[in-house]
Amino acid sequence: xxxxxxxxxxxxxxxxxxxxxxxxxxxxxxxxxxxxxxxxxxxxxxxxxxxxxxxxxxxxxxxxxxxxxxxxxxxxxxxxxxxxxxxxxxxxxxxxxxxxxxxxxxxxxxxxxxxxxxxxxxxxxxxxxxxxxxxxxxxxxxxxxxxxxxxxxxxxxxxxxxxxxxxxxxxxxxxxxxxxxxxxxxxxxxxxxxxxxxxxxxxxxxxxxxxxxxxxxxxxxxxxxxxxxxxxxxx
Amino acid sequence: xxxxxxxxxxxxxxxxxxxxxxxxxxxxxxxxxxxxxxxxxxxxxxxxxxxxxxxxxxxxxxxxxxxxxxxxxxxxxxxxxxxxxxxxxxxxxxxxxxxxxxxxxxxxxxxxxxxxxxxxxxxxxxxxxxxxxxxxxxxxxxxxxxxxxxxxxxxxxxxxxxxxxxxxxxxxxxxxxxxxxxxxxxxxxxxxxxxxxxxxxxxxxxxxxxxxxxxxxxxxxxxxxxxxxxxxxxxxxxxxxxxxxxxxxxxxxxxxxxxxxxxxxxxxxxxxxxxxxxxxxxxxxxxxxxxxxxxxxxxxxxxxxxxxxxxxxxxxxxxxxxxxxxxxxxxxxxxxxxxxxxxxxxxxxxxxxxxxxxxxxxxxxxxxxxxxxxxxxxxxxxxxxxxxxxxxxxxxxxxxxxxxxxxxxxxxxxxxxxxxxxxxxxxxxxxxxxxxxxxx
Numbered sequence: 001x002x003x004x005x006x007x008x009x010x011x012x013x014x015x016x017x018x019x020x021x022x023x024x025x026x027x028x029x030x031x032x033x034x035x036x037x038x039x040x041x042x043x044x045x046x047x048x049x050x051x052x053x054x055x056x057x058x059x060x061x062x063x064x065x066x067x068x069x070x071x072x073x074x075x076x077x078x079x080x081x082x083x084x085x086x087x088x089x090x091x092x093x094x095x096x097x098x099x100x101x102x103x104x105x106x107x108x109x110x111x112x113x114x115x116x117x118x119x120x121x122x123x124x125x126x127x128x129x130x131x132x133x134x135x136x137x138x139x140x141x142x143x144x145x146x147x148x149x150x151x152x153x154x155x156x157x158x159x160x161x162x163x164x165x166x167x168x169x170x171x172x173x174x175x176x177x178x179x180x181x182x183x184x185x186x187x188x189x190x191x192x193x194x195x196x197x198x199x200x201x202x203x204x205x206x207x208x209x210x211x212x213x214x215x216x217x218x219x220x221x222x223x224x225x226x227x228x229x230x231x232x233x234x235x
Numbered sequence: 236x237x238x239x240x241x242x243x244x245x246x247x248x249x250x251x252x253x254x255x256x257x258x259x260x261x262x263x264x265x266x267x268x269x270x271x272x273x274x275x276x277x278x279x280x281x282x283x284x285x286x287x288x289x290x291x292x293x294x295x296x297x298x299x300x301x302x303x304x305x306x307x308x309x310x311x312x313x314x315x316x317x318x319x320x321x322x323x324x325x326x327x328x329x330x331x332x333x334x335x336x337x338x339x340x341x342x343x344x345x346x347x348x349x350x351x352x353x354x355x356x357x358x359x360x361x362x363x364x365x366x367x368x369x370x371x372x373x374x375x376x377x378x379x380x381x382x383x384x385x386x387x388x389x390x391x392x393x394x395x396x397x398x399x400x401x402x403x404x405x406x407x408x409x410x411x412x413x414x415x416x417x418x419x420x421x422x423x424x425x426x427x428x429x430x431x432x433x434x435x436x437x438x439x440x441x442x443x444x445x446x447x448x449x450x451x452x453x454x455x456x457x458x459x460x461x462x463x464x465x466x467x468x469x470x471x472x473x474x475x476x477x478x479x480x481x482x483x484x485x486x487x488x489x490x491x492x493x494x495x496x497x498x499x500x501x502x503x504x505x506x507x508x509x510x511x512x513x514x515x516x517x518x519x520x521x522x523x524x525x526x527x528x529x530x531x532x533x534x535x536x537x538x539x540x541x542x543x544x545x546x547x548x549x550x551x552x553x554x555x556x557x558x559x560x561x562x563x564x565x566x567x568x569x570x571x572x573x574x575x576x577x578x579x580x581x582x583x584x585x586x587x588x589x590x591x592x593x594x595x596x597x598x599x600x601x602x603x604x605x606x607x608x609x610x611x612x613x614x615x616x617x618x619x620x621x622x623x624x625x626x627x628x629x630x631x632x633x634x635x636x637x638x639x640x641x642x643x644x645x646x647x648x649x650x651x652x653x654x655x656x657x658x659x660x661x662x663x664x665x666x667x668x669x670x671x672x673x674x675x
Contacts, residue, residue, distance in 0.1 A: 055669055058573070060573060060668050060669050060672070061669055080578065081577055081578075084572065084575050084576065084577050084578075085575065085577075087573060087574070087575050088574065088575020088576075089575070093573050093574070095570075095672075099566065099569075099570045099573075099672070100570075101567055101570060101571070102567070103247060103248075103251055104244075104247070112571070112574050113574045113575055115240060116571075116574060116575040116576050116577070116580060117575065160574070164575075
């Protein structure tokens with residue numbers, strides 16, 4: 001475990017409709033450290049604020065107040081352009097509904113983050129092929145998403161999330177749209193990436209059973225961290 | 236992001252919705268094809284005309300006597316003193332020997348000739364200037380053309396045709412150069428001319444002379460070309476007494492048509508300056524060509540205005556379809572942004588897509604326009620050949636699309652894509668990734 005945490009949050013709050021009468025506060029005083037190589041789950045009921053927290057961790061949204069350091073870099077002062085760059089290089093998203101780009105091949109989908117990173121075509125294809133093999137989709141890389149099953153789509157999405165070797169993989173309900181069996185396969189893949197590749201993985205889920213599989217479970221309720229258990233240690 | 240990738244992506248999204256893409260392009264296709272059709276026709280007419288002029292010979296000014304604009308009396312009032320004489324024209328040339336040339340091909344007489352077998356041929360004698368053979372592109376197969384010295388010294392030389400050699404001497408390969416032929420003129424005098432060259436008839440001449448294709452011979456008729464001064468001498472006329480209806484004046488490389496015109500006007504002022512009824516008119520075929528060009532330019536401008544309107548309408552269609560496409564692909568935009576696409580990556584992707592739509596439409600328009608132009612020109616050529624078949628040899632229809640018009644049209648198509656694609660693309664680029672990802 002490295003000295004500096006990959007994610008460091010201190011007193012992070014999120015408010016909508018800022019201004020007294022209609023103010024809506026989603027997150028209260030979030031303090032959180034996630035270190036390299038951890039497999040962390042964030043659990044909470046819907047409306048608990050866990051999606052907002054995920055958006056802030058993924059730099060898709062900004063906190064209203066408080067400090068968020070990603071790899072020791074403060075994110076508060078970054079403009080949209082710099083946020084895009086960091087998203088591209090440091091964060092690998094896995095969505096509930098896969099969000100693959102339609103009408104292009106699985107391989108092209110995996111290449112996409114590298115395309116925006118400006119990596120040359122030849123290198124992109126090589127790396128994308130490696131990742132596709134890693135997630136066990138080597139025989140289907142020319143298929144476009146409409147010809148893949150849900151589990152296959154999610155495996156392609158995981159390969160895409162790893163494309164630029166991000167600091168963290170941020171998975172938002174990755175098994176939510178899958179049946180138990182394929183959901184199990186996807187979870188096994190995350191375990192494999194964590195154990196064999198040493199990836200830092202943040203899994204957002206409403207399912208306590210899935211969360212129990214991870215090393216550390218952070219529970220959110222009404223915008224506050226109410227529980228943080230596991231090897232990773234307390235705040 | 237990579238430019239080539241953007242273009243590939245644009246083409247694949249066009250291919251997904253083929254009918255919609257085609258309908259979007261329709262306005263642009265119509266506009267561009269109209270312009271290319273009209274410019275192809277215009278360019279073809281110009282090329283055809285200038286080729287035809289080249290074949291018919293060098294362009295010359297034609298001068299003739301006509302009524303003064305303020306006089307409308309009958310032609311019978313034209314007296315000999317009002318007419319143009321050959322002497323005047325010779326004087327005009329002598330004043331500008333280096334710049335002006337006088338082409339004579341309007342002096343002719345009739346005579347009879349007999350060969351050794353007693354066959355009688357009727358011969359039309361043409362008194363011509365030495366430039367006649369060049370400017371009418373006569374093919375000399377043996378010997379030489381008439382020279383300046385032949386003309387100036389009124390030598391007894393002539394050129395005959397290859398068909399005549401075959402008929403008169405009984406052998407088409409007979410070397411007739413240096414042979415002298417006796418011509419019995421209508422007035423009873425005989426003249427003797429030595430053959431210095433043999434020329435080929437053109438198809439037009441063969442038609443006019445009643446050429447029998449099966450027998451490869453003329454109906455005992457022939458044309459003979461001799462120096463015009465010799466012709467004048469045989470007719471016993473002094474240049475002062477021969478009157479000319481129309482004189483063809485050419486110009487050398489040291490001069491141009493405008494200067495030649497000014498010389499002619501200045502020269503004839505001496506003779507017609509005080510003549511209230513008659514004056515010299517100068518007809519310039521190049522000016523006529525210029526008028527056709529002017530008409531074509533006006534039509535081209537009118538069509539271009541219509542095309543511009545249809546490009547604007549087409550552009551609005553492109554903008555509309557881009558807005559729809561961006562709405563449909565909101566989720567995709569959100570995903571791309573989450574994966575690290577910058578605003579300008581998204582923006583340039585959609586601008587390139589709009590440009591590709593317009594450019595594809597423009598390219599189809601150019602192809603349709605060229606096909607239209609070629610078809611119309613072909614129909615024109617068929618009509619021309621049936622209506623004026625005897626001139627068909629001289630009019631070779633050249634179909635030639637106008638390259639500048641194609642480049643400019645495609646440029647405008649691109650510009651349309653850029654202008655009308657920019658606003659939707661900017662909207663796409665500025666989308667908030669969270670909202671875009673949540674969009675259903």
